[in-house]
Amino acid sequence: xxxxxxxxxxxxxxxxxxxxxxxxxxxxxxxxxxxxxxxxxxxxxxxxxxxxxxxxxxxxxxxxxxxxxxxxxxxxxxxxxxxxxxxxxxxxxxxxxxxxxxxxxxxxxxxxxxxxxxxxxxxxxxxxxxxxxxxxxxxxxxxxxxxxxxxxxxxxxxxxxxxxxxxxxxxxxxxxxxxxxxxxxxxxxxxxxxxxxxxxxxxxxxxxxxxxxxxxxxxxxxxxxxxxxxxxxxxxxxxxxxxxxxxxxxxxxxxxxxxxxxxxxxxxxxxxxxxxxxxxxxxxxxxxxxxxxxxxxxxxxxxxxxxxxxxxxxxxxxxxxxxxxxxxxxxxxxxxxxxxxxxxxxxxxxxxxxxxxxxxxxxxxxxxxxxxxxxxxxxxxxxx
Amino acid sequence: xxxxxxxxxxxxxxxxxxxxxxxxxxxxxxxxxxxxxxxxxxxxxxxxxxxxxxxxxxxxxxxxxxxxxxxxxxxxxxxxxxxxxxxxxxxxxxxxxxxxxxxxxxxxxxxxxxxxxxxxxxxxxxxxxxxxxxxxxxxxxxxxxxxxxxxxxxxxxxxxxxxxxxxxxxxxxxxxxxxxxxxxxxxxxxxxxxxxxxxxxxxxxxxxxxxxxxxxxxxxxxxxxxxxxxxxxxxxxxxxxxxxxxxxxxxxxxxxxxxxxxxxxxxxxxxxxxxxxxxxxxxxxxxxxxxxxxxxxxxxxxxxxxxxxxxxxxxxxxxxxxxxxxxxxxxxxxxxxxxxxxxxxxxxxxxxxxxxxxxxxxxxxxxxxxxxxxxxxxxxxxxx
Numbered sequence: 229x230x231x232x233x234x235x236x237x238x239x240x241x242x243x244x245x246x247x248x249x250x251x252x253x254x255x256x257x258x259x260x261x262x263x264x265x266x267x268x269x270x271x272x273x274x275x276x277x278x279x280x281x282x283x284x285x286x287x288x289x290x291x292x293x294x295x296x297x298x299x300x301x302x303x304x305x306x307x308x309x310x311x312x313x314x315x316x317x318x319x320x321x322x323x324x325x326x327x328x329x330x331x332x333x334x335x336x337x338x339x340x341x342x343x344x345x346x347x348x349x350x351x352x353x354x355x356x357x358x359x360x361x362x363x364x365x366x367x368x369x370x371x372x373x374x375x376x377x378x379x380x381x382x383x384x385x386x387x388x389x390x391x392x393x394x395x396x397x398x399x400x401x402x403x404x405x406x407x408x409x410x411x412x413x414x415x416x417x418x419x420x421x422x423x424x425x426x427x428x429x430x431x432x433x434x435x436x437x438x439x440x441x442x443x444x445x446x447x448x449x450x451x452x453x454x455x456x457x458x459x460x461x462x463x464x465x466x467x468x469x470x471x472x473x474x475x476x477x478x479x480x481x482x483x484x485x486x487x488x489x490x491x492x493x494x495x496x497x498x499x500x501x502x503x504x505x506x507x508x509x510x511x512x513x514x515x516x517x518x519x520x521x522x523x524x525x526x527x528x529x530x531x532x533x534x535x536x537x538x539x540x541x542x543x544x545x546x547x548x549x550x551x552x553x554x555x556x557x558x559x560x561x562x563x564x565x566x567x568x569x570x571x572x573x574x575x576x577x578x579x580x581x582x583x584x585x586x587x588x589x590x591x592x593x594x595x596x597x598x599x600x601x602x603x604x605x606x607x608x609x610x611x612x
Numbered sequence: 613x614x615x616x617x618x619x620x621x622x623x624x625x626x627x628x629x630x631x632x633x634x635x636x637x638x639x640x641x642x643x644x645x646x647x648x649x650x651x652x653x654x655x656x657x658x659x660x661x662x663x664x665x666x667x668x669x670x671x672x673x674x675x676x677x678x679x680x681x682x683x684x685x686x687x688x689x690x691x692x693x694x695x696x697x698x699x700x701x702x703x704x705x706x707x708x709x710x711x712x713x714x715x716x717x718x719x720x721x722x723x724x725x726x727x728x729x730x731x732x733x734x735x736x737x738x739x740x741x742x743x744x745x746x747x748x749x750x751x752x753x754x755x756x757x758x759x760x761x762x763x764x765x766x767x768x769x770x771x772x773x774x775x776x777x778x779x780x781x782x783x784x785x786x787x788x789x790x791x792x793x794x795x796x797x798x799x800x801x802x803x804x805x806x807x808x809x810x811x812x813x814x815x816x817x818x819x820x821x822x823x824x825x826x827x828x829x830x831x832x833x834x835x836x837x838x839x840x841x842x843x844x845x846x847x848x849x850x851x852x853x854x855x856x857x858x859x860x861x862x863x864x865x866x867x868x869x870x871x872x873x874x875x876x877x878x879x880x881x882x883x884x885x886x887x888x889x890x891x892x893x894x895x896x897x898x899x900x901x902x903x904x905x906x907x908x909x910x911x912x913x914x915x916x917x918x919x920x921x922x923x924x925x926x927x928x929x930x931x932x933x934x935x936x937x938x939x940x941x942x943x944x945x946x947x948x949x950x951x952x953x954x955x956x957x958x959x960x961x962x963x964x965x966x967x968x969x970x971x972x973x974x975x976x977x978x979x980x981x982x983x984x985x986x987x988x989x990x991x992x993x994x995x996x
Contacts, residue, residue, distance in 0.1 A: 387800070392876075399877070402786045405866060405980055407877040416771070416800060462871075468880040469859075476860025476879070482789060487846075492776075493783070493791040495860070496852040596789055 258292050259520050259546045259559035264511035266290075270569065270608040274358045281305060282350075283439060285361025289509040291522070294549040294557060295345070296364035298432050303439035304350055304362065306411050306474070307397030310459050314443050319427070323390075323465035326381030333429065333443050339371035342426050344449050345551035347524045351452035351479060351498040354506070354605060355598025363524075365554050368447040370428035374421045377465075382417055386465040389420035391446050391457035399473055413457050414470035415448070424449045424553075427460070449553040452501050452600075454479050484594035501525040502602035503584050505576035507533070510562070510609055517562040517611070519543075523576035524555035525602060531558040534573045535565070543574070567612030575604045642676050643904050643930045643943035648895035650674075654953065654992040658742045665689060666734075667823060669745025673893045675906070678933040678941060679729070680748035682816050687823035688734055688746065690795050690858070691781030694843050698827050703811070707774075707849035710765030717813065717827050723755040726810050728833050729935035731908045735836035735863060735882040738890070738989060739982025747908075749938050752831040754812035758805045761849075766801055770849040773804035775830050775841035783857055797841050798854035799832070808833045808937075811844070833937040836882050836984075838863050868978035885909040886986040887968050889960035891917070894946070894993055901946040901995070903927075907960035908939035909986065915942040918957045919949070927958070951996030959988050 266289050276282055283303045286296065303309075314333050322328035350362030377389070393411035400406045428447040429436055436442045441458030448455050454474060479498040484491050505523035512518075521543070523531045532540040543558040550556060558574075575584040585591045585603050592603035650673050660666055667687045670680065687693075698717050706712035734746030761773070777795035784790045812831040813820055820826045825842030832839050838858060863882040868875050889907035896902075905927070907915045916924035927942040934940060942958075959968040969975045969987050976987035 387803075401866070402861065403981075407866075407868075407980075409877050419771075466880065468865075468883050471855075471860050471864045471879045471881045475853075476855050476864060476881075477786065480855045480860060481852075482785070482791070484791075493793050495855045496850065497855045497860075499852050596791075597787075 258294065258548075259518070259544075259557055260292065261511065261513050261518065264513045264518070267510045267512050267517070267609060267611070269509075270610055273360060276358045282359060282362065285359070286363055287361060288506070291508045291520075294365060294554070295432060296366055298366070298434055298437050298440070301364040301366060301431070301437075301440060302350070302362050303437075304453065305395060305439070305458075307395040309439060310394040310396075311438055312394060312443055312459060317443055317461075319444060319460055320462040321376060321380045321465075322462070324383040324386035324467050325377075325465050326383065327379070329376070329380050331376075336371055336427055336444065337429060339375070341369060342372050343367060343369045344424065344426060344447060344553060346447060346449045346553040347522075347555040348453045348456060349501060349504070349524065351454055351501075351599045353601070354603075355601035360506075360605070362453070363555075365524075366431050367433070368426065368428045369430035369433075370426035370444070370447060372423060373425040373427055373446070373463075374423055376427070377417075377421060377463075380465075382465050383467075385467040386417055387468070388414045388466045388470050389417055390414045390462075390464040390466055390470050391460060392462040392464060393441075393457050394459040394461045401477075409472060410461070411457065411459075411474065412470070412472055413455055413474050414466070415455070417465070422448070450500055452498050454498055479599060480597065481599045482596040484590070484596070486590065498599050502600055503528070503576050503578050503582055504602040504605075505531050505558070505574045505584055506605040507572045507574050507607050510572065515564050517565055518559055519562055519572055519574075520557065520559045521574050522555040522557055523574070526576075526578040526582070527552075527580075528556045528576050529579045529581075531556075531574055531576050533560045534575075535562065536570050540575070565611045569608060569610050571606050571608055573604050573606040642678065642932075643902070643928075643941055644676065645895065645897050645902065648897045648902070651894045651896050651901070651993060651995070653893075654994050657744060660742045666743060666746065669743070670747055671745060672890070675892045675904075678749060678938070679816060680750060682750070682818055682821050682824070685748040685750060685815070685821075685824060686734070686746050687821075688837065689779060689823070689842075691779040693823060694778040694780075695822055696778060696827055696843060701827055701845075703828060703844055704846040705760060705764045705849075706846070708767040708770035708851050709761075709849050710767060711763070713760070713764050715760075720755055720811055720828065721813060723759070725753060726756050727751060727753045728808065728810060728831060728937060730831060730833045730937040731906075731939040732831075732837045732840060733885060733888070733908065735838055735885075735983045737985070738987075739985035744890075744989070746837070747906075747939075750815050751817070752810065752812045753814035753817075754810035754828070754831060756807060757809040757811055757830070757847075758807050760811070761801075761805060761847075764849075766849050767851075769851040770801055771852070772798045772850045772854050773801055774798045774846075774848040774850055774854050775844060776846040776848060777825075777841050778843040778845045785861075793856060794845070795841065795843075795858065796854070796856055797839055797858050798850070799839070801849070806832070834884055836885050838882055863983060864981065865983045866980040868974070868980070870974065882983050886984055887912070887960050887962050887966055888986040888989075889915050889942070889958045889968055890989040891956045891958050891991050894956065899948050901949055902943055903946055903956055903958075904941065904943045905958050906939040906941055907958070910960075910962040910966070911936075911964075912940050912960050913963045913965075914961050915940075916959050916961070917944045918959075919946065920954050924959070949995045953992060953994050955990050955992055957988050957990040 347365040353362035445458040503526035507521040531543040543560040546557040587603040731749040737746035829842040887910035891905040915927040927944040930941040971987040
């Protein structure tokens with residue numbers, strides 16, 4: 229495995245230990261008990277009406293690993309799903325830069341390697357009835373973006389960095405103008421320069437799968453999925469604020485905010501992820517049940533679980549595997565639940581004391597778009 | 613005049629000299645000749661179909677002063693034109709700040725005074741057949757914005773500053789959601805912190821007229837008109853990118869850009885002004901004609917004028933009155949032009965050597981929206 233050899237060469241025994249942990253995580257890292265069986269949720273998703281857009285949703289009942297395997301990882305494509313020939317592909321860096329660049333995949337792989345374990349959630353996840361599996365956690369590897377931007381030399385007039393994908397479709401604006409456009413998202417120069425951002429070519433130790441952006445995607449830890457542009461072809465520094473479908477019209481949250489008793493309707497672009505948790509599955513060993521779930525989107529301090537209309541009960545966070553931008557697994561034992569139908573709800577609390585909002589919280593209830601639906605998730609289950 | 617006394621108190625004799633210059637500018641600062649008469653342009657604007665939106669366009673033939681008098685200054689209102697009671701009005705500063713503030717007009721006037729002479733152009737000006745007078749130059753006075761933001765204490769999570777006006781209307785989005793919203797525009801925190809930005813309460817020595825934002829507007833030198841929000845009521849620091857009608861859907865320029873032979877359709881938000889010039893009027897003394905015009909939007913180095921399909925001829929910049937963000941007046945003598953119909957075109961060249969584009973330049977010709985129409989302006993005239 230030349231890839232492993234290369235990693236050993238670069239990172240030595242720490243990398244080997246990390247790889248070992250990765251390959252064993254499916255066995256040891258999940259709050260599981262011998263002989264347990266899964267109790268399926270009663271609530272099932274209606275059929276996905278847009279299978280070409282949303283592929284391979286996470287099946288929460290099957291969640292049994294901290295890292296989501298590549299073949300179980302969700303994928304979103306707004307236009308086509310380009311199949312890119314690595315031998316002719318190049319990444320261009322241009323626009324308001326002193327020294328435009330064009331990098332091959334070999335050029336990018338020859339640069340310093342950086343890994344991050346990051347749970348990516350689609351900002352539409354749980355905002356639509358057929359969509360609750362737009363989330364997954366992977367170990368992403370690539371090279372940091374900032375040194376490349378510094379090498380290209382962003383001009384003082386450059387205020388934004390636009391990430392262009394190879395995926396392309398027809399755009400029709402409200403003014404009826406139609407044109408073809410590649411997927412693109414922008415960030416401010418300061419946001420793009422975040423040392424955590426990587427130009428990612430590897431997902432869980434394998435080349436980036438075609439559905440997840442082969443040969444290269446942006447991985448921007450802490451941002452919703454849409455910002456992590458796939459199938460990158462060009463990084464374009466601009467002197468004006470970029471406003472395409474995915475910045476100014478789509479992926480725009482509309483919310484009623486209360487301002488001293490007055491309602492203010494506010495529209496904002498989907499950006500950094502929000503605090504969230506969800507029950508994943510319930511398992512049973514005899515009459516002893518266990519609720520397992522995940523929490524993510526902000527530095528999670530603790531998770532609480534509510535059964536039916538009962539009190540909030542503290543869940544136990546599993547510390548076997550953790551990373552700054554990865555979801556945390558939690559569990560709550562539920563001994564001898566009464567037979568019948570029950571609801572299970574979770575809420576995460578971050579390290580600043582912010583609580584994941586209830587669905588009835590104005591923050592969620594007065595949101596008029598499905599984006600950023602970080603309200604508490606309630607699942608239904610039949611016992612006995 | 614208590615106002616003058618106050619200025620003298622604060623700024624001393626420099627201010628007095630400036631005021632003196634202001635009050636005499638209409639007489640001395642314009643490239644005029646004794647006994648001249650105005651030759652009207654043949655091309656006249658069709659009737660303004662939106663008189664409630666666009667009021668009081670500049671009549672170029674009547675332009676005879678460097679500073680545009682308040683009663684001749686254009687005004688744009690996207691919604692209503694609010695009439696605000698100064699005695700109850702307050703400016704709120706809140707959102708992602710340590711110390712929210714509410715300032716009365718007296719509070720604002722008691723803060724350090726700053727003036728700027730700035731030519732504001734509507735970014736739609738000359739982009740629509742009925743609209744070529746959305747421009748004017750005024751001496752704006754107010755207090756710098758940055759120290760107020762510093763006093764309020766922008767939190768690290770704050771990335772944008774939203775300027776909310778008191779003007780309000782119904783918004784209907786492409787997704788058919790309808791709601792009421794006040795006019796608002798946003799800037800990045802860094803852009804808002806520009807020491808040149810002022811919270812402006814005075815226009816050419818008088819209180820801000822109701823149509824130009826009484827009691828307070830933002831004056832952001834170097835930005836197109838839309839950024840200079842009028843009738844300010846609230847300054848709201850946010851942790852997400854703001855995307856309302858005026859940021860993400862309207863005032864968005866759509867342009868075909870050539871990228872190595874491939875056409876890339878790019879949408880950007882109207883922001884900083886662009887290099888531009890226009891012929892203002894032609895005057896006649898006997899058989900000696902003179903073309904007078906203005907140039908603005910970037911640091912202007914020189915202006916050239918073309919008559920019919922002739923060569924570009926250097927115009928003379930009038931240095932009587934100049935300021936960094938104000939238009940420059942220029943003139944070109946045109947002795948004994950042949951009788952008949954002629955065209956007059958001007959182009960400005962900035963200090964970096966950029967030339968105001970021709971209407972046939974791809975920069976303009978491949979622009980599909982009327983915003984940022986900084987192409988060369990051609991006027992038609994009949995001699996003899």
